[in-house]
Amino acid sequence: xxxxxxxxxxxxxxxxxxxxxxxxxxxxxxxxxxxxxxxxxxxxxxxxxxxxxxxxxxxxxxxxxxxxxxxxxxxxxxxxxxxxxxxxxxxxxxxxxxxxxxxxxxxxxxxxxxxxxxxxxxxxxxxxxxxxxxxxxxxxxxxxxxxxxxxxxxxxxxxxxxxxxxxxxxxxxxxxxxxxxxxxxxxxxxxxxxxxxxxxxxxxxxxxxxxxxxxxxxxxxxxxxxxxxxxxxxxxxxxxxxxxxxxxxxxxxxxxxxxxxxxxxxxxxxxxxxxxxxxxxxxxxxxxxxxxxxxxxxxxxxxxxxxxxxxxxxxxxxxxxxxxxxxxxxxxxxxxxxxxxxxxxxxxxxxxxxxxxxxxxxxxxxxxxxxxxxxxxxxxxxxxxxxxxxxxxxxxxxxxxxxxxxxxxxxxxxxxxxxxxxxxxxx
Amino acid sequence: xxxxxxxxxxxxxxxxxxxxxxxxxxxxxxxxxxxxxxxxxxxxxxxxxxxxxxxxxxxxxxxxxxxxxxxxxxxxxxxxxxxxxxxxxxxxxxxxxxxxxxxxxxxxxxxxxxxxxxxxxxxxxxxxxxxxxxxxxxxxxxxxxxxxxxxxxxxxxxxxxxxxxxxxxxxxxxxxxxxxxxxxxxxxxxxxxxxxxxxxxxxxxxxxxxxxxxxxxxxxxxxxxxxxxxxxxxxxxxxxxxxxxxxxxxxxxxxxxxxxxxxxxxxxxxxxxxxxxxxxxxxxxxxxxxxxxxxxxxxxxxxxxxxxxxxxxxxxxxxxxxxxxxxxxxxxxxxxxxxxxxxxxxxxxxxxxxxxxxxxxxxxxxxxxxxxxxxxxxxxxxxxxxxxx
Numbered sequence: 140x141x142x143x144x145x146x147x148x149x150x151x152x153x154x155x156x157x158x159x160x161x162x163x164x165x166x167x168x169x170x171x172x173x174x175x176x177x178x179x180x181x182x183x184x185x186x187x188x189x190x191x192x193x194x195x196x197x198x199x200x201x202x203x204x205x206x207x208x209x210x211x212x213x214x215x216x217x218x219x220x221x222x223x224x225x226x227x228x229x230x231x232x233x234x235x236x237x238x239x240x241x242x243x244x245x246x247x248x249x250x251x252x253x254x255x256x257x258x259x260x261x262x263x264x265x266x267x268x269x270x271x272x273x274x275x276x277x278x279x280x281x282x283x284x285x286x287x288x289x290x291x292x293x294x295x296x297x298x299x300x301x302x303x304x305x306x307x308x309x310x311x312x313x314x315x316x317x318x319x320x321x322x323x324x325x326x327x328x329x330x331x332x333x334x335x336x337x338x339x340x341x342x343x344x345x346x347x348x349x350x351x352x353x354x355x356x357x358x359x360x361x362x363x364x365x366x367x368x369x370x371x372x373x374x375x376x377x378x379x380x381x382x383x384x385x386x387x388x389x390x391x392x393x394x395x396x397x398x399x400x401x402x403x404x405x406x407x408x409x410x411x412x413x414x415x416x417x418x419x420x421x422x423x424x425x426x427x428x429x430x431x432x433x434x435x436x437x438x439x440x441x442x443x444x445x446x447x448x449x450x451x452x453x454x455x456x457x458x459x460x461x462x463x464x465x466x467x468x469x470x471x472x473x474x475x476x477x478x479x480x481x482x483x484x485x486x487x488x489x490x491x492x493x494x495x496x497x498x499x500x501x502x503x504x505x506x507x508x509x510x511x512x513x514x515x516x517x518x519x520x521x522x523x524x525x526x527x528x529x530x531x532x533x534x535x536x537x538x539x540x541x542x543x544x545x546x547x548x549x550x551x552x553x554x555x556x557x558x559x560x561x562x563x564x565x566x
Numbered sequence: 567x568x569x570x571x572x573x574x575x576x577x578x579x580x581x582x583x584x585x586x587x588x589x590x591x592x593x594x595x596x597x598x599x600x601x602x603x604x605x606x607x608x609x610x611x612x613x614x615x616x617x618x619x620x621x622x623x624x625x626x627x628x629x630x631x632x633x634x635x636x637x638x639x640x641x642x643x644x645x646x647x648x649x650x651x652x653x654x655x656x657x658x659x660x661x662x663x664x665x666x667x668x669x670x671x672x673x674x675x676x677x678x679x680x681x682x683x684x685x686x687x688x689x690x691x692x693x694x695x696x697x698x699x700x701x702x703x704x705x706x707x708x709x710x711x712x713x714x715x716x717x718x719x720x721x722x723x724x725x726x727x728x729x730x731x732x733x734x735x736x737x738x739x740x741x742x743x744x745x746x747x748x749x750x751x752x753x754x755x756x757x758x759x760x761x762x763x764x765x766x767x768x769x770x771x772x773x774x775x776x777x778x779x780x781x782x783x784x785x786x787x788x789x790x791x792x793x794x795x796x797x798x799x800x801x802x803x804x805x806x807x808x809x810x811x812x813x814x815x816x817x818x819x820x821x822x823x824x825x826x827x828x829x830x831x832x833x834x835x836x837x838x839x840x841x842x843x844x845x846x847x848x849x850x851x852x853x854x855x856x857x858x859x860x861x862x863x864x865x866x867x868x869x870x871x872x873x874x875x876x877x878x879x880x881x882x883x884x885x886x887x888x889x890x891x892x893x894x895x896x897x898x899x900x901x902x903x904x905x906x907x908x909x910x911x912x913x914x915x916x917x918x919x920x921x922x923x924x925x926x927x928x929x930x931x932x933x934x935x936x937x938x939x940x941x942x943x944x945x946x947x948x949x950x951x952x953x954x955x
Contacts, residue, residue, distance in 0.1 A: 225913060227898075227906040229643070229927075234907070263698065263871070267673045270698070270871050271907035277875055278911060286698055286871050288708075291670070293679055293693030304708045311704060480693070481680025506643045509903060513648070514677040516639050521684060534641060 151403060153388040157370055160384060162249055164197075164374050169251040171197055177321045180256040180276065183450045185264025185289050185472035189333035189377035189459065190313070194321040198374045199253060201272065205233040207248030208240060209424030209538030217243060218539055231268045231507045232539040234275065241279060258320045259284040260313070265291070265449070265477030266510040285316045289472040295483045297473035305469035331461040333377035338458040340376055343385035344368070345454050350392045351442040352495055355410055357395035359402045361418045361441035362431040372450035377459070404435035414439035414556055417491045417500040419484075419518065420511050421446045423535040426543045430535075433549050437556045443491035445484065448476040455487075477510045485521045492526050499559045501531040501552070506542050529562075531555035570765075570791035573784050577768035580775055581817070584631060585659055588776050589622055593662060600724045602665035602690075605651065605675050606812040607869050608838035609667050609694060610856055612846070613713060615736040615778065616728035617720040622663065623774030623836070626650035629816040629931040639681070645901040646929045647813035648678050655685065665690035665723050667716075669838075671812055671869050672903050690723045692716060698871035702861050710857035717853065733852040739778045741845050746785045747773070748840060751832070753792065755889055758829035759799040760792045764821050770836045771814075800827075803946040804891045807833040808882070808912065809898035809905035811867060813930050822935040823895065827946035832889035834867070841865055868904035878908070882916035882923075892949045893922035895942065900927045922949055 171178050177196040181187070183203065191198050208214045217239025218232055224242065226235050240246070247253040261273040261284055270286075277284050287308050290301035314325050347367055351360045358364065367388060375381035395401070401409040405428045416434070418441050423430050434441065451457065452474050460467040476484070492500055502519055504512045519530045533551050536542035580588055593599045601620040604611075611621040627633075627650040635656040636649030654660050666689055668679035679693040695712065699705030721727035728736075750769065754761035769788060773781040807823070811834040824830060844863035847855045864870060866881055882894055894916050898905035909925065916923050924945045926938060 225910040227909065227927075229901045230903060230906050261871075267670075267676070267903055268907065271868075271903070274872060274878060275907070275911060278878070278914075284875070286873070288695075288698045288705075288871075290695045290708075291676060291693055293668075293676075293695065300708075300711045304704070307704055307707075308699065312699075480683070481677055482683055484680075485684075504641055506641075509644065509673040509677070512641060513644055513674040514639075514681050516641065517681050517684065 151391070153384060153391055154366065156384050156387055157366065160370060160375060160380055161373070165247050165249040165251045168197055168199065168247070168254055171254045177257040178254045179258045179260050179317075179320075180273075181260040182262050182264065182266070182269050183372045184266065184475040184477055185262035185287070186372075186376075186450065187260070187262065187309070187313070187468055187472075188374065189330060189337055190309070190317070190468065191260070192333050192377055193326055193330040194317045194323050196257070196317070196321055199256065200373050201237045201276075202233050203373050204240065204248055204253070205236040205538055206424045208236050210427055211248055212425070213240075213248075214425060214538035215540050231272075232537050233507060234268060234272045236538045237272070238275060241276075255280050256282050258282055258316060260287065261285065262287045262289065262472065264289040264472050265475050266508075268510070283316060283320065285313050287313060287472075289478060292473060292479050292483065295480055297470065301473065302466065302469045305472055306465040309465050309468060327464060330464050334459040334461040334464060334467060336379065336382055337377035338461070340371055340381045340385050341451070341453045341458050343382070343389045344371055346389050347385070347392050348443070348447070348454050350396055353396050355399065355401040355412045356415065356440050356442050357392050357400060357402060359404065359409070359431075359441050360447065361422065361444040362404070362427070362434070363402050364441070364444055364447040365422060368447045368450060401440060405432050406435055409435050409438065409440055411438055412440045413437070414499065414559060415442045415495065415497045416440070417442065417488060417495065417497045418444040418446070418503060419488055419500065420503040420515065421449075421505055421508060421537055422503060423505070423543050424538050425540040426545060429545060430543075430548070433552050437553065439552075439556060442495040442497055445476055445487060448487075451475060452479075452487075481514045481518060485518050485525070488518065488522050489525050492522070492528060497528070498563065499528055499530065499555065501533065501555065504532065504534045506534065506536045507539070508537065529558065568791065568795055569787055570795050573788040573791065574765050574768060576784060577765075577772040580772040581768050582630065584627055584654065586622065586662065586775060589620060589662060592620055592777055598725065600664040601662055602667060602720060602723075603660060603663040604667040605669060605671065605678070606647075606836075606838060607671050607867065608669050608696065608841045608864075610713060610716070612733065612736040612740050612856060613717050613728075614720060615739065616733040617717065617724045618726040618728075619664070619720060619724045620777060623838075624651055624654070624660070624666075625771070625774065625814050626930055627654055628814065629818070629933060631931075633931075643901055644674055645813055645899050646931060647899070648674050650930065651678070652681075655682075663689060665692070665720060667692050667694050669694040669869075670696045674903075675812075690719060692719065696870065697861060700861055700871075700873050702858055706857050706861040709860055710854050713853050713857055730852055734848045737846045737848055737852055737856065742782055743773065743778050744840055744842065744845075746782060746789070750785065750789060751840070753789065755831045758802070758804070758831055759797045762797065763824055763830040763833065764817065767817070767820055767835055770839060773839060774836065800829075801950070802827050802829040803893065803949040804829045804831045804889070805945070806831065806882075806885050806889055806891045806894050807835070807897050808885075808894055809868075809896050809902070809909065810835050811837045811869070812902060812904065813899035815897060815928050816930060816932055818935050819897075819928055819932060819938055822939050823942045826939045826942035828895070828942050831891050832885055837865070837867060841867065868908040878911035879915035879918070882912050882921060883919040886916070886921050892953075893924075893945065895945065896923060896925035898925075898927055900929050
């Protein structure tokens, strides 16, 4: 046990690396107004980090701030502040958490002050609420807003005319706005450089995610997965720091594969894995460790998840292509998970269950997010029908602790896993 | 029976008929006829009509339909409309539709398009991604291509490829429909005692399911009759209803608001029928004309991006002034993202201008109206006693 613990501390250098990267980023954000570094607020799905970076600007991702606030126990008060200001109890708690944080001084998750945006880049990808979110933020800031409409893949593909629509908007609206805000000219060579780094990062991430095909799985692709996608979803895709982090992470994971070890969980290494699960939907952030523990205590490991694809579906082959800078950004935006129609999402779940040899799948349906949640009950039935594997369905929320009922969720998970065990025994 | 009550009774029958008898009647009149359904808020009915299809607005089952199968598709925190739409479909009441369109109103309707693809693979299903870029070069070109795709596809579904002339004729028909709707709204705004919203609303609902020619005939008869049979003027306050553009309130709620002492002088019920604020030109390319008119003249609504940073702040004051209203009632369906996320911005703008506001939530199957009566009645009294500032 002691040896395992020591081994984990040694192998988890990537976590320390990530922590430092994020802290440095927020410190840099705090200094940005003094240093004259422009700041662009944007969203994770459809984020154009490489383009933003190529203009020397820094990205701020409000969802990341909201989830971090949830993990650090701050979201409850922020949500209350927003609801007191007239925001409905029915709507997305990420939005209310962000608005509440803003009303409370805009101190970011690491305790540093977040700068006001120089540009609100509304990448309208896979979530209706994004539109209202930035209309709401626009009321608070005196800065331009650029709207980038990413057509939904209603027919299960990004049609050529939709791709062209996205590239036209980037060329004609977004790039001029970035030039205006940053005072820099569009530098396509620099953009290509960042896109090349992005592709390299994506290769490493996919290797990490696909390592879960091993037995035991060296990673937890949901609870651990959200840490693994942290840098690529936030500010570091297309950067040298990002590449360095993912190289390190990959080497750690490959070492675990070679040693036949499982992932580190809140209770230590999970080498004895009795259940391999696929999970659909975002996690609850306010009781994240408690939620994870409900799985790890039962020796259940998540081998694939859809939530880790909201910032890009790299494991289905997409890579940023430096040879087609605008087109590749359009492809990226169009392919983010929540921009896929329900049949495509079901296909993805079925593929994961098959390719990762999962024993079961679970849907965590969050009250806040209709983009994910509407239709999940039908997804459950369709996946059950196509795989012959029964699924589990639990409900919680993103960052509103009022909607995390630990006893109910634990009961459901335990009952579900018992049922899976009984099925396996019967077989 | 008066001419007015004849029309209202006819509209009420259409409203109550969850079996869409009027649509079946039209389909059976001639072999080969087809119908296309669409969900709220906006669908280009001209395109559907030009392909020889009957456009049919699908607004769920309101308070008349017991939800049995629909609840199995949705969690408790999702609005009521999709579950009653699914209930209608699962009970076979929508089997007459050859196509179903899902406009980009919100993520719930968006995801329902995918569910429909799985539930009804034999039906043509299309997600209509409305343009948020409000310039003709980007948004206009995008929407024009979407409309051309829809025109082609529906032509294949109906077996009747629309010619340019067909589409121009349909644009002309829906121009008349919109003119009549706007005239009814004008009369109600200027003399709300002549056109109770309960009756106007029923006419609007009928217009969603009957052939446009039938609506024109009935609507014109109603308009004539209201002048011949004027209602009694009451000492009511004048209010604008905001937020009820998708899931519709039960008829009882509309009656309750008016009976509590509020003349509704503007609203966003079924707003898709008048979303285009200008006529679509019939000279030139009709598809481009439809697209351009949407880009340039779509009314401000929660389902579309507002490019003007001050747009949300000013919208309520503009609507209140245009309607000569005294206050705003924000009435949104529970769990309605577009209406509820917009509300803080709209309400702050209204209150900054000293416009009295109240807010409540409803569901299409709300059955108890006492709380709404008390709220609306108190609101009306407060306006009369203290005015807006």
